Amino acid sequence: MRLRHLFLWDMRFQAKYGFYLLYGLLTVLYIVILFALPQAWRGSAAALLIFSDPAAMGLFFMGAIVLLEKSQRVPCAFAAAPLHAMEYVISKTASLCLISLIVAAILALAAGLPHLPQVLLGTALSGILFTLLGMILATKITSLNQFILFTVPVEIACFVPAVLHLFQLLPTELRNYPANVCMDMIAGRSFTAAGILLLGAVIILLFYLAEKCVSKMWESAGGVKL
């Protein structure tokens, strides 16, 4: 019940702060790029764009949302409310993933990617992965500049290998690396059970860490500079 309310409100906030508009514009831009490319590249390009959406946008927007709340001292209010940190984590993650899923569906259909359910599952998993990372980072820091700085290593660790993997520039032994599994799913390629298991384990661990970090942030809630 509370989770449903939270989720609906998160969507409302995101609409209010112009996220939907921004994503709408991005989607249009992505489609223009897709159709400007030669037919032969379209599949890989679509996979890259779909992956980059949660990877770049999800991570960054989650950080921005949490920092914004911090700067308005909203975490103090959460600390003194009957809300569970896990409900907060799930609601925020789900609401951002939903946007990524919509963008992914549009791009996949536009590019004519096969295996739509697999593409969407891959998008959802990458969305969870990156938004949780963004959330964990954002609870630890106090300014937007700091956040941008700290996202760099995350992008290097997650985004870069996945892109290299997409273009088969990495040794196949690395195919079970969680970000690469996501990329394989989005690109409609095959993936291993071990890869999925590892990805699942990483996601569970990140949920656990995110809950811990959010609880801690609420307890020591204070102001930040934006």
Add this chain to the structure above:
Amino acid sequence: MIQVNDLYFSYTTKPFIEAMNFTVEKGEIFGFLGPSGAGKSTLQKILLGMLPGYRGSAIVNGTECRHRTNRFYENIGVDFEFSTMYEKLSARENLQFFSSLYEKSGRPIEELLEMVGLQNDADKRVADFSKGMKSRLNFIKALLHDPALLFLDEPTSGLDPANNRMMKDLILEEKKREKTILLTTHNMQDATELCDRVAFIANGKIYALDSPHNLIMSKGATRVTYTWMDHGEHTASCPIDRLSGDEVLQKLIAQNRLKSIHSSEPTLNDIFMEITGRTLL
């Protein structure tokens, strides 16, 4: 409602809150009065279950604070020292959102808005609110779920006289609804007016705890001060209960020679100073 026994807490290794004991009864307005850094907000945070690392016992609504669960907050309303709202959302949206966090359906939002005179500003963004409007809005946010216990951190600080008056009336209104209210302040006049009992806090310790009236009466009675002219101005003073024994005053009255006369009772501020050796501000 609240029982604190032998409470110790510190953010660091240096002792801070030490050997605190007090109880707060249902329906009471209880004030923490003390200078900046005394530990008032810290104490509130402990009672809110936000600082579980204390020693001793602090029981709120029947729950030991360090063992609180999330349900603990269904019956507690908190008004922090600062605004804790989404600035880009309207007042009404903020209230709707925060109200959705509670299981209890609570009090109607329109009624609360009207109570603090914000019904015509409800659709404005909080960012466009004045300080007084924000503090009223944050106050009713604490009432949304109709909690039995209210924590108000500096509810009157930084408000102009009109808003200050309004806030005090709102607090007294909640007392009439049988809420238990804990507030912190360093304004002794507000404390005198609002609180059934106050605790003097300085350096993490309670120096005195009683009704404002008893505290004021405990230290010296009201004095009468008078002046007269006799080759220059003279001033003398005398406790109000010994006026009949003051021969100078008697004579001055008989000869109609008094230039001025006034009585002054010690304020809570004077008493605070006398007991703790510190000023309130």
